[in-house]
Amino acid sequence: TQLLEQSPQFLSIQEGENLTVYCNSSSVFSSLQWYRQEPGEGPVLLVTVVTGGEVKKLKRLTFQFGDARKDSSLHITAAQPGDTGLYLCAGAGGQNFVFGPGTRLSVLP
Amino acid sequence: NAGVTQTPKFRILKIGQSMTLQCAQDMNHNYMYWYRQDPGMGLKLIYYSVGAGITDKGEVPNGYNVSRSTTEDFPLRLELAAPSQTSVYFCASSYLDYNSPLHFGNGTRLTVT
Numbered sequence: 221t222q223l224l225e226q227s228p229q230f231l232s233i234q235e236g237e238n239l240t241v242y243c244n245s246s247s248v249f250s251s252l253q254w255y256r257q258e259p260g261e262g263p264v265l266l267v268t269v270v271t272g273g274e275v276k277k278l279k280r281l282t283f284q285f286g287d288a289r290k291d292s293s294l295h296i297t298a299a300q301p302g303d304t305g306l307y308l309c310a311g312a313g314g315q316n317f318v319f320g321p322g323t324r325l326s327v328l329p
Numbered sequence: 330n331a332g333v334t335q336t337p338k339f340r341i342l343k344i345g346q347s348m349t350l351q352c353a354q355d356m357n358h359n360y361m362y363w364y365r366q367d368p369g370m371g372l373k374l375i376y377y378s379v380g381a382g383i384t385d386k387g388e389v390p391n392g393y394n395v396s397r398s399t400t401e402d403f404p405l406r407l408e409l410a411a412p413s414q415t416s417v418y419f420c421a422s423s424y425l426d427y428n429s430p431l432h433f434g435n436g437t438r439l440t441v442t
Contacts, residue, residue, distance in 0.1 A: 251428045262433025321371040
């Protein structure tokens with residue numbers, strides 16, 4: 221069974237701070253996706269990483285896929301209150317996606 | 330386009346009752362999925378479908394059934410509701426294959442008492 225772990229589980233920071241959240245597994249995934257979920261809504265895709273070592277930037281968000289395609293990180297620069305939400309990573313394996321439990325981020329003004 | 334539409338948004342069931350959660354997508358996606366989300370547990374796959382007429386079990390299928398008679402619709406059936414099925418249910422769809430992004434509905438919050 222493929223499992224994804226995410227850390228930290230909860231993170232509360234002040235506006236303007238930088239942060240990194242992690243997504244780890246002992247399994248290799250063909251691709252990994254990051255989603256953000258706001259209360260009362262479904263997750264929304266932020267990025268897909270496919271190649272080991274790949275780095276993708278989305279404005280203040282930087283995503284990295286580990287060389288061995290077992291782990292990933294999300295770095296947010298100068299966090300804003302609008303970044304508040306649940307961040308989920310999902311690994312593609314077989315015919316399905318495996319989701320991590322998420323990191324709940326709260327950015328205080 | 331509406332994307333993925335789920336109904337109802339909320340439902341309270343008594344133990345032993347049955348209900349169907351509806352899911353429809355208008356993006357002509359061939360892959361559709363049902364997940365449940367429990368606090369701190371992430372999303373668990375219940376059932377999925379790779380096309381009309383084809384369904385497969387996911388990680389937690391017990392107590393649920395699905396059908397896929399059309400590309401657009403993928404209803405989830407609970408036959409004998411149990412408190413353990415209290416959760417938020419999300420339907421999702423994707424194009425082509427599992428490397429494509431998932432498009433989620435806004436969920437159905439189900440409480441079984």
